[in-house]
Amino acid sequence: MVKDLVTEGKPLIELAGVNKYYPLGKNAQLHVLKELNLTINQGEFVMIMGKSGSGKTTLLNIIGMLDQLTTGEYFFNEKPVAGLSENEKSELRNANLGFIFQQFFLIDSLNVSQNVSLPMVYKGHKNSSYRREQAQKYLELVGIPEKEKQKTTELSGGQQQRVAIARALVNDPLMIMADEPTGALDSETGIAIMDILTSLNDHGKTIVMVTHDEDMTRYASRVVHLKDGEIIQEIHGKRGEVKS
Amino acid sequence: MIFNILTSTVLSLKAHKLRVILTMIGIIIGISSVVTITSLGEGLKQSELDMIDDSGINTIKIIYEEPEMAGLGYYSWTPFTFDRIDMKRLRSVPDVAAVTADYGYGGFTAGEQIDSKLKLFGIESSAQIVAATEDTSPVSYGRNFTTEDMDKPVIILDDNAASGLANDMEKSELIGKAVSLDGYMYKIVGIKESVDWDSMMNVDEDLFLSTVPKKAFLALSKSKPINAIKITPKQGADRDTVISAVAETLASYHADLDGSFVEDHYMDDMRQQMEQVYNIAIWIFIGITGISLLVGGIGVMNIMYVSVSERRREIGIKRAIGAKPKVILLQFLFEAAFITLLGGIIGIAFGYGISHLFSFILQTMNMGDFTAILRPAMAAIAAGVSVAIGLFFGIVPAIGASKTDPIKAIYQ
Numbered sequence: 264m265v266k267d268l269v270t271e272g273k274p275l276i277e278l279a280g281v282n283k284y285y286p287l288g289k290n291a292q293l294h295v296l297k298e299l300n301l302t303i304n305q306g307e308f309v310m311i312m313g314k315s316g317s318g319k320t321t322l323l324n325i326i327g328m329l330d331q332l333t334t335g336e337y338f339f340n341e342k343p344v345a346g347l348s349e350n351e352k353s354e355l356r357n358a359n360l361g362f363i364f365q366q367f368f369l370i371d372s373l374n375v376s377q378n379v380s381l382p383m384v385y386k387g388h389k390n391s392s393y394r395r396e397q398a399q400k401y402l403e404l405v406g407i408p409e410k411e412k413q414k415t416t417e418l419s420g421g422q423q424q425r426v427a428i429a430r431a432l433v434n435d436p437l438m439i440m441a442d443e444p445t446g447a448l449d450s451e452t453g454i455a456i457m458d459i460l461t462s463l464n465d466h467g468k469t470i471v472m473v474t475h476d477e478d479m480t481r482y483a484s485r486v487v488h489l490k491d492g493e494i495i496q497e498i499h500g501k502r503g504e505v506k507s
Numbered sequence: 508m509i510f511n512i513l514t515s516t517v518l519s520l521k522a523h524k525l526r527v528i529l530t531m532i533g534i535i536i537g538i539s540s541v542v543t544i545t546s547l548g549e550g551l552k553q554s555e556l557d558m559i560d561d562s563g564i565n566t567i568k569i570i571y572e573e574p575e576m577a578g579l580g581y582y583s584w585t586p587f588t589f590d591r592i593d594m595k596r597l598r599s600v601p602d603v604a605a606v607t608a609d610y611g612y613g614g615f616t617a618g619e620q621i622d623s624k625l626k627l628f629g630i631e632s633s634a635q636i637v638a639a640t641e642d643t644s645p646v647s648y649g650r651n652f653t654t655e656d657m658d659k660p661v662i663i664l665d666d667n668a669a670s671g672l673a674n675d676m677e678k679s680e681l682i683g684k685a686v687s688l689d690g691y692m693y694k695i696v697g698i699k700e701s702v703d704w705d706s707m708m709n710v711d712e713d714l715f716l717s718t719v720p721k722k723a724f725l726a727l728s729k730s731k732p733i734n735a736i737k738i739t740p741k742q743g744a745d746r747d748t749v750i751s752a753v754a755e756t757l758a759s760y761h762a763d764l765d766g767s768f769v770e771d772h773y774m775d776d777m778r779q780q781m782e783q784v785y786n787i788a789i790w791i792f793i794g795i796t797g798i799s800l801l802v803g804g805i806g807v808m809n810i811m812y813v814s815v816s817e818r819r820r821e822i823g824i825k826r827a828i829g830a831k832p833k834v835i836l837l838q839f840l841f842e843a844a845f846i847t848l849l850g851g852i853i854g855i856a857f858g859y860g861i862s863h864l865f866s867f868i869l870q871t872m873n874m875g876d877f878t879a880i881l882r883p884a885m886a887a888i889a890a891g892v893s894v895a896i897g898l899f900f901g902i903v904p905a906i907g908a909s910k911t912d913p914i915k916a917i918y919q
Contacts, residue, residue: 354831
C-alpha cells in the first residue's frame, strides 16, 4: 500500500552545527541544542532518545519545521530550510511530513474520516469523494476501517492513535515524525502501534521517533541519544539488533 | 480551497451551536432594529408620496411663465390667463387624452374645501366653503337645499359665518339676503345649527362648513380665470413629447407673448423635498439603531477571541499538518462572517415581521394608514452590513489565530 522509495539511502535530513536557544527573560537564554550534527537517510527508522529536558522534542520540532533553529544549517531533501516562508514550510510539511503525537491531537469537532482527510484539504484536493476514499484506504491500513464516521471522542486511545497515523500517512509523506506515540497507551496497544510504524518503515517510509522508553530501541535502525542538547551516542544497525 | 475552508467552518460552527446562537443575538437585535426602522420609514414615506402623486398622477400641469421668471418651474403671478379656446385647441394635440382647467392659486374646484371670505353689506366673515351636491346638516334658520336649488346661486351658511355677517341683525334676518363669495353673489337660503361643543366627540363635521350647490358653483367658475391647464396624456404616450407638443401649440396661438409655456414643477419639488426630509430622518434613525449593531459587532469580536484562545491547540495541529497561516485566517474570518450573515438574515426576517406587525397595529388603531416596506436593496444592504461587521470585528482575532506559533499552541 505504501510506495517503496526508489531513492532509499539518500539523505533526507541534514543538520549541521545546529544550536537552539530559548530566551529566558532579559539577557538570559537556555541553550537547548548544542552544535548538533545529524543526517537521516531515506528509509531509516531513527529513534531519538533522552531524558526529559534533553532537547529531543525540540530537535523533532526543528526537523518537522515547526520550530526554527537559532544557528546552524538544515537541509531537507537537499534543499535549505533557512529562508523559507511560513507558507513554503506549511506546504513542505503538508506534502512531505506526517506528525504523530503522544496525545493524538485529533480535532474533536470532526469525525474520523474528516480528521484523516484534513491534510488533503490543505493540499488542495477538491474532490470530497476522493478524499473520503483515500481516508478509508488509510483507515484500512491502520486496521479501523469501520470507524470512518465515528466521533473521535468515542474511540479508545489506541484507536485514536491509529486515526492519527492514518492522518499522518494520507498525503503519502516522505517521513513520519512521531513524538512518544505510545506514551499514552498501554503496552499491548503500544506494541500494536509500533507494529504499524515498523510495517510502514518496511515499505520504505522514513520514521523519526522521539521516546524515552529503552524498550522501543528494538524497532529502530538507529538510535540517537541526547543529553543536555548534545548527541552523546549514536548506534546504527539492523532492526532488533540496535541496543543502547 | 475556499469551499474546503467553508466546509470546515460549517463543521466547526456546528460543534459550538450555543456559542454561535449567543453571538448571533447581538447581530439579530441590531439588524432587526435597523430593518424595522427602515421599513416603517419607507412605508410612511411612500404613503405620503403616494398621496402627493394621487393628487396629480398622470396629469401634467401647464403654466405660462413670464420671461423674467423663466426657469422657476412653478406658477408666479402673471396677467396672462388661459381661456376655453386654448383648452379646445389642446384637445386636438396628439396623445392628449383629457384637458381640464385649473383655477388653482386663488380659485377652487368642486368638492374641495377652501377658506374664503363672504361679504354682506361691507361686512366680511371668513368661512370654509364646500361645493356639494346635497346638504343634510340640520338648519336653525331657513331651509336645506332642494332639488331645484342645484343650479341656482344659493348658499347655506354655517353658524359661525352667519354670526360674523349678521352684525347688528338677527341671524334669521339673513335669510333671503345676497352674500358675495369671491365676487359672485349667492342667496342665503339657510343657516346651519351651531356646533354642539359638549358633544365634541361625535360632532357633525359638516356644521363647520358653508355649502354652495356644485352645479351652480361650476357654472359660475367658468368665467373664473384659468391659471393653468391640466393635461392627461394617453396611456403609453411619452410625457416629454406631449409636454413639448402642448407648449408648441400654445406658443403658436400666443405668438405675441414673450414668455413660455412650461410644466409646473411645484408638486414635483414638494415631492422631492418631502422625500429628502424623510430620507434624512430615516438615516438618522438608522444611525441611532446602528449603535446596537456596533455593540453586536463587539460581541462578535469578543466571542472570536474566546474561540481562538479555546482552539489554540486545534490551530497548532492544523498548522502542523500543513494549513498555511492564511487558511487559518480565512477559517476564523469565515466563521465570523458566517455567524453575522446568519444573524443578519434572521434579523432581516424579524425586522420585516416586526415592522409589518407595527404598521398593522397602527392601522387597526387608526393611528396611521401605511404599510411597512422592505425594499430588496435594503435587505441586501442589511445582509451586506452584517457580513461586513463579521469581517471587521473578526479580522483582528483571525490575524491573531493565523500568527499562532504551532509549537506553543500544540504543547500549551
